[in-house]
Amino acid sequence: MRAQDLFDVSGETALVTGAGRGIGLAMAQSLADNGAQVALADKDMERAEVSARSIRDNGGRALAISLDVSKPDAIEEAYSRVEAELGPVSVLINNAGVAHRDKATRLAPETLRKVLAVNVEGAVMMAQEAARRMIRDARSGSIINISSILSEIPIRQVAAYGASKAAISQLTRSLALEWAKHDIRVNEIRPGWFETGLTDPFLKGPGAKVMAGQNPTGRLGGGHDLDGAVLLLASKAGRYMTGTAITVDGGHSLGR
Numbered sequence: 612m613r614a615q616d617l618f619d620v621s622g623e624t625a626l627v628t629g630a631g632r633g634i635g636l637a638m639a640q641s642l643a644d645n646g647a648q649v650a651l652a653d654k655d656m657e658r659a660e661v662s663a664r665s666i667r668d669n670g671g672r673a674l675a676i677s678l679d680v681s682k683p684d685a686i687e688e689a690y691s692r693v694e695a696e697l698g699p700v701s702v703l704i705n706n707a708g709v710a711h712r713d714k715a716t717r718l719a720p721e722t723l724r725k726v727l728a729v730n731v732e733g734a735v736m737m738a739q740e741a742a743r744r745m746i747r748d749a750r751s752g753s754i755i756n757i758s759s760i761l762s763e764i765p766i767r768q769v770a771a772y773g774a775s776k777a778a779i780s781q782l783t784r785s786l787a788l789e790w791a792k793h794d795i796r797v798n799e800i801r802p803g804w805f806e807t808g809l810t811d812p813f814l815k816g817p818g819a820k821v822m823a824g825q826n827p828t829g830r831l832g833g834g835h836d837l838d839g840a841v842l843l844l845a846s847k848a849g850r851y852m853t854g855t856a857i858t859v860d861g862g863h864s865l866g867r
């Protein structure tokens with residue numbers, strides 16, 4: 612099959628959470644550039660609107676959705692809106708996530724709860740609703756969970772975040788196993804360090820240079836470094852891939 616057919620996503624309707632900025636926005640842009648219709652869900656509606664408009668201005672089909680993934684009651688309605696305006700979701704990208712920076716001895720229960728509510732509970736509920744609708748209509752689909760290299764590598768002061776991403780890795784395998792018979796693929800992308808609003812507290816000032824220096828390629832991730840992995844998992848090119856993780860980190864997890 613020719614690459615353009617293999618990686619074609621023009622028939623897909625993708626829902627990307629946390630797509631108002633950063634990695635989520637870049638993935639939504641890439642899917643739209645390649646013909647998918649995209650719903651950009653974010654708890655910050657203004658951000659989602661601006662981002663969806665930028666995709667539309669570029670000739671893509673994009674819809675902004677106001678959604679806090681940690682509020683389970685809002686999830687069904689968000690899917691129904693996407694379904695009414697764009698059609699049933701065939702690709703879900705569980706990208707919305709929050710980080711923190713606390714010494715483990717000072718990690719407050721509310722921080723732990725918030726990180727798990729968004730990064731884990733939100734991803735579970737979003738995947739559940741996607742799968743329910745796919746199974747209802749006997750449609751195949753692709754669920755892509757954005758974890759992190761920190762799901763395996765511990766670093767100081769982000770115990771809750773690391774634990775949440777490790778949970779996403781296991782969740783990916785569990786859901787993949789359970790839903791394979793419905794032709795619903797569930798995979799994981801593990802990004803390394805990317806310069807976004809989320810990593811500002813870690814990379815501000817000299818931090819970015821130090822972290823880039825620790826990467827074998829000498830740079831942090833950015834822009835559209837995840838496009839290849841996303842298009843692979845969202846398209847026919849990844850049709851026999853499920854329950855797997857793709858690390859996109861410029862070799863960071865290899866060490867120096």
Ligand SMILES: NC(=O)c1ccc[n+]([C@@H]2O[C@H](COP(=O)([O-])OP(=O)(O)OC[C@H]3O[C@@H](n4cnc5c(N)ncnc54)[C@H](O)[C@@H]3O)[C@@H](O)[C@H]2O)c1
Nearest residue numbers: 629631633634654679680706707708759804805807808809
């Ligand atoms: N930036 C990195 O280096 C990096 C590395 C590995 C993994 N990740 C993961 O990638 C994902 C995106 O990270 P990013 O760096 O683009 O972050 P970011 O902070 O730049 O963007 C995250 C977006 O998610 C939205 N969001 C936050 N909580 C939400 C909620 N409850 N419901 C809906 N939307 C919500 C925010 O409003 C924001 O627009 C996260 O899951 C993060 O853990 C990032």
